[in-house]
Amino acid sequence: MLTLIKKPTAEVLSNAAELLRQGQPVAIPTETVYGLAASAYDIDACRRVFEIKGRPQDNPLIVHISDLNMLYGFTKEVPPLALTLAERFWSGPLTMIFKRKDIIPAGVCGGLDTVAVRMPDCDPVRQLIRLCGFPLAAPSANLSGSPSPTTARHVYDDLNGKIPLIIDGGECRAGVESTVICFTGEKGVRILRPGAVTAEMLGEYAEVEWDENVFKQPEKDARVISPGMKYKHYSPKAEIIIVKAQSVQALAEYLNARRGEGVYAVLYGDEEGIDLPRIDYGVTPTERAHNLFAALRKTDELGARTAYVRCPETDGIGAAVYNRLLRAAAFRVVEL
Ligand code: AMP
Ligand code: MG
Numbered sequence: 001m002l003t004l005i006k007k008p009t010a011e012v013l014s015n016a017a018e019l020l021r022q023g024q025p026v027a028i029p030t031e032t033v034y035g036l037a038a039s040a041y042d043i044d045a046c047r048r049v050f051e052i053k054g055r056p057q058d059n060p061l062i063v064h065i066s067d068l069n070m071l072y073g074f075t076k077e078v079p080p081l082a083l084t085l086a087e088r089f090w091s092g093p094l095t096m097i098f099k100r101k102d103i104i105p106a107g108v109c110g111g112l113d114t115v116a117v118r119m120p121d122c123d124p125v126r127q128l129i130r131l132c133g134f135p136l137a138a139p140s141a142n143l144s145g146s147p148s149p150t151t152a153r154h155v156y157d158d159l160n161g162k163i164p165l166i167i168d169g170g171e172c173r174a175g176v177e178s179t180v181i182c183f184t185g186e187k188g189v190r191i192l193r194p195g196a197v198t199a200e201m202l203g204e205y206a207e208v209e210w211d212e213n214v215f216k217q218p219e220k221d222a223r224v225i226s227p228g229m230k231y232k233h234y235s236p237k238a239e240i241i242i243v244k245a246q247s248v249q250a251l252a253e254y255l256n257a258r259r260g261e262g263v264y265a266v267l268y269g270d271e272e273g274i275d276l277p278r279i280d281y282g283v284t285p286t287e288r289a290h291n292l293f294a295a296l297r298k299t300d301e302l303g304a305r306t307a308y309v310r311c312p313e314t315d316g317i318g319a320a321v322y323n324r325l326l327r328a329a330a331f332r333v334v335e336l
Contacts, residue, residue: 029169
């Protein structure tokens, strides 16, 4: 199959809607990462998405809507807190979990009786959903396990020949996937996956707790609320090792002692005295989120065997970066 990369003109969006109506998955840009979309009401189309990505069947898809009223078509209860959060954070990178109506097939949601929903902050995609008239289920448009795609080129590298169309919306603004939350009561939410809507931001509207598996490896065979948390994720071919250092000097000493063929350092960019070939992922927390996945993909382009990554901060959007890195590194962390 020929895979086209097209800018989101009116004609391209209309063609994309037609492909989606026919049950063919289409890659879409969003403000978080690129998604591989199919009608959330069409189990055969969604099965194709799982198959193309090689995604485990029990890892549920996030359903994307263009307008708030769409939400009522396929959820059973919308708590008042959800409306407050929707008003503040939609369109945007916040995914909320609701009870699902049967119009969303169980297979789309990994067999759960809930559905995860968000409204992307990306005009062409909301336009596309309106053209379709149905919500789009869309996981990240990468091969399962590899770093998420933040450019059309990344999608092409993973899915060339497997899908008919990639809509090219340029580089994704946020660069990490959405924050996923569920409701714990009238006033409370639990963060299942951190993202660009931070705990601090949610804290202005709700009591916030963290799921225990956000920063640690779920026990083998544990029943986790958010099935995506138990899989190896976001990994390039290189072995990724996170390095937590008290100072740049300590970091430099540790890294310089590990120079060798195929050994790289992924750094903020402002460190001095480090002699390894380096990939910089950003001096500010927002830059690091924006560049993380591209930096992980870069280690493969360079043929890295091992990449030591300077640990990001763990508050604000840093929590999202750290959460993804832990999985990319299979929880290998060196503390100096
Ligand atoms: P991705 O599509 O790669 O962004 O991953 C979506 C993630 O959202 C999954 O890995 C799940 O962990 C989470 N998720 C989606 N739907 C649900 C749900 N119904 N309940 C809990 N977590 C969900
Ligand atoms: Mg993913």
